[in-house]
Amino acid sequence: MASAETARARTLTHVDPVEVSLQVALDALADPVRRSILRDLAAHDDWTRACGTFDLPVTKATRSHHFSILRAAGLIEQRDEGARRLNRLRRPEFDAAFPGLLAATIDRQAD
Amino acid sequence: MASAETARARTLTHVDPVEVSLQVALDALADPVRRSILRDLAAHDDWTRACGTFDLPVTKATRSHHFSILRAAGLIEQRDEGARRLNRLRRPEFDAAFPGLLAATIDRQAD
DNA sequence: ACAACTGTACGACGAGGATCGAACACTGAT
DNA sequence: ATCAGTGTTCGATCCTCGTCGTACAGTTGT
Numbered sequence A, B: 001m002a003s004a005e006t007a008r009a010r011t012l013t014h015v016d017p018v019e020v021s022l023q024v025a026l027d028a029l030a031d032p033v034r035r036s037i038l039r040d041l042a043a044h045d046d047w048t049r050a051c052g053t054f055d056l057p058v059t060k061a062t063r064s065h066h067f068s069i070l071r072a073a074g075l076i077e078q079r080d081e082g083a084r085r086l087n088r089l090r091r092p093e094f095d096a097a098f099p100g101l102l103a104a105t106i107d108r109q110a111d
Numbered sequence C: 001a002c003a004a005c006t007g008t009a010c011g012a013c014g015a016g017g018a019t020c021g022a023a024c025a026c027t028g029a030t
Numbered sequence D: 001a002t003c004a005g006t007g008t009t010c011g012a013t014c015c016t017c018g019t020c021g022t023a024c025a026g027t028t029g030t
Helices: A003-012 A022-029 A034-045 A058-072 A089-096 A099-107 B003-014 B022-029 B033-044 B061-070 B091-098 B101-104
Strands: A076-081 A082-090 B076-081 B085-090
Touching: A003 A076, A003 B022, A022 A058, A022 A089, A022 A099, A022 B022, A034 A058, A034 A082, A034 A099, A034 B003, A058 A076, A058 A099, A089 A099, A099 B101, B022 B033, B022 B101, B033 B076, B033 B085, B033 B101, B091 B101
Parallel strands: none
Antiparallel strands: A076 A082, B076 B085
């Protein structure tokens, strides 16, 4: 019973903190392809985007590699839904670990 | 006449804005040696530190390379005083170009 | 069962960057 | 003038990382 409730509670309250070094975080943010992913993700911050729906100038192998880096840096969270893998920006968790870093990095029109 | 005055005025009021891409800024900040330099510089933000006075685990050739990167990224400013080259953190200028980025990067004990 | 689609794993390749030693230019003192 | 100290420049080396093609696993349809 109340499976939707527990799922929602787990998603919204039990957010495990980001525990990565600043080095790992900066290395993840220093790539333009990865910043593009994060910006797209920051627009609609729910589980709407699958890995393949991003407009990126790389093949799917490279794309998968970038998502792996972002996951290891604590910047995104992934969930399987059938054949697709949906993504979510871990904004509150990352902000708690590195205040202001995400905003300074992806809250701009381009560059 | 008043050469000290104009020099001071140039230093304190006429701060040319940082005009580098976010990519250049992040690449400069992504290196631990360079962040160490910036942290030391952030402590005493006047022209007190020469390049050789920093405790870094690299040779002077590499050290000079890192200072060049920081200068190109608009993060530091250098001034010759005799044989030494004194450094200053361009904090207000860089903050104007990338609000919050420096704080999020070097305002922490380590990492 | 078969085909199409999504994403990962693996190996290889190339570019870029961090590092060094050595040589050089410049300043300051002896 | 000579020497010591500071910092830059130049190659060379090494190694990480972004990229790709291919092969593979899992899912969804027909």
